[in-house]
Amino acid sequence: MSEPILSVRGLVKSFGGLVATDHVDVDVYPGEIHALIGPNGAGKTTLIAQLCGELSHDAGTIALDGKTIDGVSVADRVHLGLARSFQITCLLPTYTVLENVALAVQIRQGHSFRFWKPVRSDTALLARAHAHLARVGLADRADALVANIAHGERKQLELAVALASEPRLLLLDEPMAGLGPVESAEMIEILAGLKSHASMLLVEHDMDAVFALADRISVLVYGRVIASGTPEEIRASEEVKAAYLGEGDELGAEDLVC
Secondary structure, three states: OOOOOEEEEEEEEEEOOEEEEEEEEEEEOOOOEEEEEOOOOOOHHHHHHHHHOOOOOOEEEEEEOOEEOOOOOHHHHHHOOEEEEOOOOOOOOOOEHHHHHHHHHHHHOOOOHHHOHHHHHOHHHHHHHHHHHHHOOOHHHOOOEHHHOOHHHHHHHHHHHHHOOOOOEEEEEOOOOOOOHHHHHHHHHHHHHOOOOOEEEEEOOOHHHHHHHOOEEEEEEOOEEEEEEOHHHHHHOHHHHHHHOOOOOOOOHHHOOO
């Protein structure tokens, strides 16, 4: 197996007497979707915040492409290829779908907001934005105002904005949240199609989506990874069964309510 694009070792974060992440080890490999699941309060959101640099850690190391990024700022982690989807930025409701992504492309190129007006006619920049919209299924919504698009389309747009930073690793924090069955199925298809563009660490409550997408799954309970493996291995894990159901019960995707 190739070297991991993300390697987390012994990550610890405490808030007073509460240990939110307890010596967490996680690897994400190139071209992989690695799902992180666990009950509410397991530490998933804290871990994602540590990985993207929003929270410092008390112990442990985070390496991206083999280089330690402990202490590196959120912005610099983005430039190194790490992007947090759906919480990476706020959408601009009075701008079009295309303009939101074009602005993200512009920022990735190192420009500030004050240069936004002239680039409305920048054909190369707009072409990149169109390409990102096509990847998330919004090619035909480019000219719509964000204020007028549906919730599911906003989720797709936020993903396109994250892709505009040209990440090597996407941290996906509940991309299915608030989506109906049809929208969830569309998002699953979109994410599966993005594997060739970026590896992903997926935090998700929708277990049908997790088992449809994940190459490997890690289970976080009380801040500790209790199991990590293929979806089949997680289904068969006695420790995971005990954590979710109690000893001796059979485990299915419908039981893993996080």
